[in-house]
Amino acid sequence: MIKKNNPILILWKIIKGIATILIVLIVLTIFIQRLSNNKLSLAGYSIYTVVTQSMVPKYQVGDMLLSKSIDPDTIKIGDDVTYQGKEGDFAGKIVTHQVIAIDGTGPNKIFHTKGIANTAEDPTITGDQIYGKVVTKLTVLSIITKIISNIYGMFFFIIVPVVVIIFGIIMDVVNDRKTS
Numbered sequence: 001m002i003k004k005n006n007p008i009l010i011l012w013k014i015i016k017g018i019a020t021i022l023i024v025l026i027v028l029t030i031f032i033q034r035l036s037n038n039k040l041s042l043a044g045y046s047i048y049t050v051v052t053q054s055m056v057p058k059y060q061v062g063d064m065l066l067s068k069s070i071d072p073d074t075i076k077i078g079d080d081v082t083y084q085g086k087e088g089d090f091a092g093k094i095v096t097h098q099v100i101a102i103d104g105t106g107p108n109k110i111f112h113t114k115g116i117a118n119t120a121e122d123p124t125i126t127g128d129q130i131y132g133k134v135v136t137k138l139t140v141l142s143i144i145t146k147i148i149s150n151i152y153g154m155f156f157f158i159i160v161p162v163v164v165i166i167f168g169i170i171m172d173v174v175n176d177r178k179t180s
Contacts, residue, residue, distance in 0.1 A: 012168065016164075016165055016168045019161050019164070019165055020165055023158065023161055023162065023165070041069060044068050044069045044070075044132070045066055045067070045068050045069075045132075045135070046066075046067050046068075046069070046082070046131060046132060047064055047065070047066060047067075047138065047141075048064070048065045048067055048082055048094060048096060049062065049063070049064055049065075049145065050062060050063040050064075050065065050096065052115070053117055054097065054115025054116070054117050054118050055080070055096065055097065055098070055115050055116055055117060056116075056117045057117075058080075058116055059096070059137060060142075062142060062145055062146045062149065063137050063138075063142040064137070064138040064141040064142045064145055065080075065082070065096060065134050065136070065137055065138065066134070066135045066136050066137075066138055067081075067082045067096070067131060067132035067133060067134050067135060068132050068133060068135050069131060069132040070132060070133050072109060072111075072127030072128075072130055073106070073109070073127075074133075075099055075102070075111065075130070075133060076099070076102075077099050077100065077101060077102060078098065078099065079098070079099045079133050079134075080096060080097070080098050080099075080133065080134035081096070081097070081098075081099055081111070081113065081130050081131075081132070081133050081134070082094060082095070082096045082130070082131045082132050082133075082134065083095055083096075083097075083111075083113070083125050083129045083130045083131060084129050084131065085122070085123070085125075085129075086123070086125070086129060087123035088123050090122060090123055094131070095113070095122065096134060097113040097114055097115045097116075097118075097122055098113060098114060098115070098116055099111055099112070099113055100112050100113060100114050100121065103124075107127065109126065109127055110124045110125070110126060111124065111125045111126070111127070111130070112124055113125060144157065
């Protein structure tokens with residue numbers, strides 16, 4: 001018979017709890033991101049996924065970026081901003097590029113942006129197009145996203161832990177019935 005305060009059982013419950021929380025957070029993040037088409041903001045923060053090589057070597061395809069909405073007047077040359085494109089190839093796309101020049105002042109500011117790996121400048125943008133400034137690359141989330149983007153990673157990172165958690169729950173129920 002297994003004692004309820006067995007260190008192995010306690011460790012198993014801790015691991016199971018942490019795994020459950022991580023899986024729920026990962027699945028929720030991915031689900032919310034896909035459902036909102038990257039437009040959901042929590043306390044002014046949004047998560048965006050890099051889909052092109054325009055910002056290599058700073059950001060790779062699949063990297064997840066945390067962006068914070070800010071007053072466009074605080075944006076400086078060299079900042080990485082996420083914005084809604086309105087012209088040319090950028091129309092309707094969410095883009096994260098670096099600010100290379102700023103013209104004008106106040107509400108009439110015009111921002112010049114460019115992917116650091118690109119040779120050509122983007123069409124100019126205004127402050128109302130800017131969703132936010134990149135705060136950081138979410139390294140752990142970027143790695144997880146890259147891992148689960150293929151079938152083997154999805155299997156070992158999502159399916160196997162879910163099966164292990166379900167098995168652990170079943171074992172807990174069986175052990176509880178044996179002790180009652």
